[in-house]
Amino acid sequence: FAGSGEALVVDDDRVVRTVASALLLRRGFRVAAAPNGLAALELLADEPERFRFVLLDLTMPGLSGIEVLRALRERERLEQRPPATVFLMSGYSELEVSNDLGELAVAGFLQKPFTLTDVDRLLSVLRTHAE
Numbered sequence: 001f002a003g004s005g006e007a008l009v010v011d012d013d014r015v016v017r018t019v020a021s022a023l024l025l026r027r028g029f030r031v032a033a034a035p036n037g038l039a040a041l042e043l044l045a046d047e048p049e050r051f052r053f054v055l056l057d058l059t060m061p062g063l064s065g066i067e068v069l070r071a072l073r074e075r076e077r078l079e080q081r082p083p084a085t086v087f088l089m090s091g092y093s094e095l096e097v098s099n100d101l102g103e104l105a106v107a108g109f110l111q112k113p114f115t116l117t118d119v120d121r122l123l124s125v126l127r128t129h130a131e
Contacts (some may be wrong), residue, residue, distance in 0.1 A: 004076045005052030006030040010040040012060040037063025058090035069104050
């Protein structure tokens with residue numbers, strides 16, 4: 001899989017941010033990283049079209065991934081912008097997480113810990129959207 005564009009990785013764990021960023025760099029993406037939800041929302045507010053997708057951790061201190069996603073979707077609605085492509089990642093299973101999402105749309109889910117193969121599987125969604 002060869003990617004293009006810039007990804008935003010949001011996770012409070014520096015190691016996870018580093019690993020996810022390295023895997024995405026290997027696939028050809030430029031990567032920005034945010035250590036928390038507030039920093040992510042600031043980046044997304046400043047340049048909403050900058051990121052091809054967001055890889056968002058579910059559980060973080062301060063704003064959770066769900067709260068970040070809810071704020072992002074509300075901002076998109078108010079500004080009449082198309083929704084950003086957001087992938088959630090968590091140590092919890094996708095089934096456990098899906099109940100918390102409600103009406104919030106996400107493009108996919110990455111279970112921690114993850115491998116390059118897991119990332120490729122997730123990124124296949126981008127390829128499908130591009131075709």
